[in-house]
Amino acid sequence: MIVLTQEQVQAMKMLEPTRLQVMNPQTSEVFVLVPLSQASSTDYGAGTWTDEERDLLRLEACQMLDSWGTDA
DSSP states (O other): OOOOOHHHHHHHHHHOOSSEEEEOTTTOOEEEEOOGGGOOGGGGOSSOOOHHHHHHHHHHHHHHHHHTTSOO
16 A cells, blocks of 8 residues: 555645546556545456566555656
């Protein structure tokens, strides 16, 4: 889980989105954040994740957090 900063929480409150878009500034790849209460298990693909898939997701999330607030 990635914990938002206060600045990010304030930005989300201003937008009041149901599906907030965030962008990786290094790749320009866009992701959609969906509130857990609105997500269904089918939104994330079928089956369980492998250790490799979880490791890759963790690495990508860490890279995004490391670059947060820097110019691409």
